[in-house]
Amino acid sequence: MLPLPVSFSSASPRRDSLRRHPGGSRHYRSTRDVLLTRARVTNLGFLLLAAFAALSFLVNLAWYFSAPDGKGAYDGVYSPPRALWATVARESVLEDIDHLIMVPGHAIWKGTNLEARFDEDQWVLEPYQRGGGRVAAFIQHIIAGAELAQQDEHSLLVFSGGQTRESSTTTEAESYMRLAHISSLLPTAPSSPTSSHPSRPRLRATTEDYALDSYQNLLFSIARFHEYTGRYPARITVIGYEMKRRRFTELHRAALRWPETRFEYIGIDADGDAEAQGGKSAQEGELQNGYLPYTQDMYGCHGTLLEKRRFRNPSLRFHSYYTSAPELVSLFNWCPGRAEGGQTTIFPGPLPWDHLH
Incomplete structure (x- = not known):
C-alpha cells in the first residue's frame, strides 16, 4: 500500500x-x-x-537466432579466450602458407612396425574394408599427400579423422600422421630465427581429430588450417578414393560454397581395384550410402547421415573450432529443414572465402 x-x-x-x-x-x-x-x-x-x-x-x-540461420554477421560472436591463445606461438614461417592438402582417414593404424604396415591385422577395419587392397590404398593416400606437400612449400598437410572406433583409443588422423612420421614423409619448414627453438624445423603437417564423415573432413580441415596458421586457405587439394570424387567435388565443395577453380581432387584407388571382384560393389556402395544420401541432406545432419555420426563417436568427443574458427560458427550450426526451404538449401550467410574467385 x-x-x-x-x-x-x-x-x-x-x-x-x-x-x-x-x-x-x-x-x-x-x-x-x-x-x-x-x-x-x-x-x-x-x-x-x-x-x-x-x-x-x-x-x-x-x-x-541470427547465428544459426546463417544470416547474421559472425564477427565477435565467439571471441577466443585470451588464456587459450597465450599458449599458442605461431612462427613467421607459417605466414606464407595458403594451400590446404587434406587426406581423409578411413581406418586406424594401430601398429608401430613400418615393415608390417600392409598387414590388415595392424589396422582397425570394418568387415567390408578387408581384402581388395584397401589398406594399400590408405597408404597410397598418405604418401601422395606427403609428396604433394613436399613439392609445395606454401602448403599444410592435414590428416583428418576422429576417434571413430570403440576398440581404439586413437584417431584416424593421428594414426595416419604416425605412419607418415615413421616413414619420414612429413614436410617441414625452416624454423624462424625468432623461434625459441631455432634449430628445430616447423612441421607443415598436422591432424584434424574430430571429423566423423567426409563432409566434416572437408569443413573441419579448413577450420584446423585456420587454427594452425591463423588464416583460411586460398586453395584446397583433397586426396582420397577416386570413387568419392563426385561426393567431394559436386556436393561437399558446393555445400561450403568453396570456389570450384580453387579446389582439386586427386583420386587414388587400390591397385586394380576397379577391375577387382569387389570394385563394382564398392562403387555401388558409395553411390547408395554416400553420394545419394548427401544429395538429399547436403549437410549430413538428418536421418541416416546423422546416425552415422553418432555411431562413429563412441567416445562422445566434440571439436574446438567454435573458439578457434569463430567465423564459421553459423556454418557449423547450419542444418536446413523445412523452414529453411529443405535439407538441400545451401548456407546463405557470410563466409571467409567469399572474396576468392
Whole structure:
C-alpha cells in the first residue's frame, strides 16, 4: 500500500483536503481519490518498464537466432579466450602458407612396425574394408599427400579423422600422421630465427581429430588450417578414393560454397581395384550410402547421415573450432529443414572465402 501524502498525516484531514475550483465551488478529495490518482501514475511507470523489457527481450532473441540461420554477421560472436591463445606461438614461417592438402582417414593404424604396415591385422577395419587392397590404398593416400606437400612449400598437410572406433583409443588422423612420421614423409619448414627453438624445423603437417564423415573432413580441415596458421586457405587439394570424387567435388565443395577453380581432387584407388571382384560393389556402395544420401541432406545432419555420426563417436568427443574458427560458427550450426526451404538449401550467410574467385 502506498503511503499517504504528508498533508494527510495532520489531525484535520477534512480541512487539508478542502480545495477550491476556479469557479469558487468547494470540492472535497477523499483519501480514496488520492490513492487512485497515485496508482494511475504507478501503472504508467510499470507499463513503460514492461514495454522496455519486452523490446530488450525481442532484440536479444533476434540476435540469438541470427547465428544459426546463417544470416547474421559472425564477427565477435565467439571471441577466443585470451588464456587459450597465450599458449599458442605461431612462427613467421607459417605466414606464407595458403594451400590446404587434406587426406581423409578411413581406418586406424594401430601398429608401430613400418615393415608390417600392409598387414590388415595392424589396422582397425570394418568387415567390408578387408581384402581388395584397401589398406594399400590408405597408404597410397598418405604418401601422395606427403609428396604433394613436399613439392609445395606454401602448403599444410592435414590428416583428418576422429576417434571413430570403440576398440581404439586413437584417431584416424593421428594414426595416419604416425605412419607418415615413421616413414619420414612429413614436410617441414625452416624454423624462424625468432623461434625459441631455432634449430628445430616447423612441421607443415598436422591432424584434424574430430571429423566423423567426409563432409566434416572437408569443413573441419579448413577450420584446423585456420587454427594452425591463423588464416583460411586460398586453395584446397583433397586426396582420397577416386570413387568419392563426385561426393567431394559436386556436393561437399558446393555445400561450403568453396570456389570450384580453387579446389582439386586427386583420386587414388587400390591397385586394380576397379577391375577387382569387389570394385563394382564398392562403387555401388558409395553411390547408395554416400553420394545419394548427401544429395538429399547436403549437410549430413538428418536421418541416416546423422546416425552415422553418432555411431562413429563412441567416445562422445566434440571439436574446438567454435573458439578457434569463430567465423564459421553459423556454418557449423547450419542444418536446413523445412523452414529453411529443405535439407538441400545451401548456407546463405557470410563466409571467409567469399572474396576468392
